[in-house]
Amino acid sequence: xxxxxxxxxxxxxxxxxxxxxxxxxxxxxxxxxxxxxxxxxxxxxxxxxxxxxxxxxxxxxxxxxxxxxxxxxxxxxxxxxxxxxxxxxxxxxxxxxxxxxxxxxxxxxxxxxxxxxxxxxxxxxxxxxxxxxxxxxxxxxxxxxxxxxxxxxxxxxxxxxxxxxxxxxxxxxxxxxxxxxxxxxxxxxxxxxxxxxxxxxxxxxxxxxxxxxxxxxxxxxxxxxxxxxxxxxxxxxxxxxxxxxxxxxxxxxxxxxxxxxxxxxxxxxxxxxxxxxxxxxxxxxxxxxxxxxxxxxxxxxxxxxxxxxxxxxxxxxxxxxxxxxxxxxxxxxxxxxxxxxxxxxxxxxxxxxxxxxxxxxxxxxxxxxxxxxxxxxxxxxxxxxxxxxxxxxxxxxxxxxxxxxxxxxxxxxxxx
Numbered sequence: 001x002x003x004x005x006x007x008x009x010x011x012x013x014x015x016x017x018x019x020x021x022x023x024x025x026x027x028x029x030x031x032x033x034x035x036x037x038x039x040x041x042x043x044x045x046x047x048x049x050x051x052x053x054x055x056x057x058x059x060x061x062x063x064x065x066x067x068x069x070x071x072x073x074x075x076x077x078x079x080x081x082x083x084x085x086x087x088x089x090x091x092x093x094x095x096x097x098x099x100x101x102x103x104x105x106x107x108x109x110x111x112x113x114x115x116x117x118x119x120x121x122x123x124x125x126x127x128x129x130x131x132x133x134x135x136x137x138x139x140x141x142x143x144x145x146x147x148x149x150x151x152x153x154x155x156x157x158x159x160x161x162x163x164x165x166x167x168x169x170x171x172x173x174x175x176x177x178x179x180x181x182x183x184x185x186x187x188x189x190x191x192x193x194x195x196x197x198x199x200x201x202x203x204x205x206x207x208x209x210x211x212x213x214x215x216x217x218x219x220x221x222x223x224x225x226x227x228x229x230x231x232x233x234x235x236x237x238x239x240x241x242x243x244x245x246x247x248x249x250x251x252x253x254x255x256x257x258x259x260x261x262x263x264x265x266x267x268x269x270x271x272x273x274x275x276x277x278x279x280x281x282x283x284x285x286x287x288x289x290x291x292x293x294x295x296x297x298x299x300x301x302x303x304x305x306x307x308x309x310x311x312x313x314x315x316x317x318x319x320x321x322x323x324x325x326x327x328x329x330x331x332x333x334x335x336x337x338x339x340x341x342x343x344x345x346x347x348x349x350x351x352x353x354x355x356x357x358x359x360x361x362x363x364x365x366x367x368x369x370x371x372x373x374x375x376x377x378x379x380x381x382x383x384x385x386x387x388x389x390x391x392x393x394x395x396x397x398x399x400x401x402x403x404x405x406x407x408x409x410x411x412x413x414x415x416x
Contacts, residue, residue, distance in 0.1 A: 129414045
């Protein structure tokens with residue numbers, strides 16, 4: 001293979017930029033190969049399959065051939081770049097600044113996300129505070145009320161206008177392109193739970209069941225879509241049904257309905273136990289978070305921008321963040337993601353430096369524990385984890401647990 005001309009133009013923590021130039025002869029060879037591929041597989045009018053002249057094939061499938069050539073050049077040059085530049089890429093590169101002209105070298109840039117070189121020379125000597133928040137009677141009552149609301153049936157009511165907490169079924173006509181009232185769409189809304197604009201809820205609470213009324217809605221100043229803030233639209237709201245929850249009494253019968261509890265006091269005790277376990281987990285998580293912050297600061301562990309951006313894009317896609325809301329999403333979640341990136345880098349580096357790993361025995365023990373909790377066979381549990389590609393996650397969890405055991409042992413944990 002004729003060498004591509006690859007130049008390392010920029011290095012930063014977690015990223016490398018490479019300039020790639022594909023010589024003319026390499027480009028021409030890739031074009032000939034791609035054109036031959038199409039010539040052998042397509043049938044053009046007036047020619048037998050595979051017998052169309054190359055110039056006609058190139059004219060008919062020029063765009064597809066060009067795309068195939070680019071893919072081939074990127075694939076081959078990337079393979080050479082990894083070897084010649086001794087890269088440790090985290091994933092596939094991004095291709096930028098592509099320049100493709102006839103009878104000219106093809107040039108482009110690789111933006112490569114790489115594993116940054118990090119050393120944790122000071123893993124200990126820090127002080128963190130562990131505070132387990134107490135579980136109060138008020139907190140237990142609030143949880144009981146949440147369960148009460150979950151169990152409460154919604155019953156129709158027709159005694160007056162809807163109020164906060166009611167479930168309403170409405171149709172709302174949205175404006176058309178010319179600003180007039182358009183098609184109606186049905187909605188189920190619990191009033192007072194931020195499921196609709198405040199102005200919409202206010203309009204609904206002025207209606208009786210069966211009543212329909214035109215109204216004007218103004219978008220608030222903090223509306224997520226900045227282009228609509230302060231704008232008013234015409235709409236038409238029809239109230240079809242109102243329901244209200246019929247809350248059950250908080251007594252022993254309610255406790256038996258919730259689960260395997262003979263009395264309300266037994267249910268309260270179970271809730272307290274669950275909340276105390278959660279408070280313990282939160283306290284431990286806070287210790288780990290504070291410890292990571294101190295270690296990252298003391299050892300100048302960066303949050304490489306490419307890694308942060310990749311994670312932000314992944315979260316935005318998972319949470320279905322609209323394009324116009326991405327900047328706001330980044331401003332709110334950027335610091336959280338930066339901490340997460342630093343956390344992963346510290347864990348990976350310490351695990352490597354201290355030779356911390358998960359053995360087969362560790363995995364077998366953890367799988368057996370999971371099987372016992374789920375009342376199943378360990379072999380079946382292992383097969384399920386393997387089928388769902390979760391064994392690697394289990395291995396990472398074991399390593400992370402061992403890393404934090406090591407780090408906490410190197411520092412002082414105070415109890416608040």
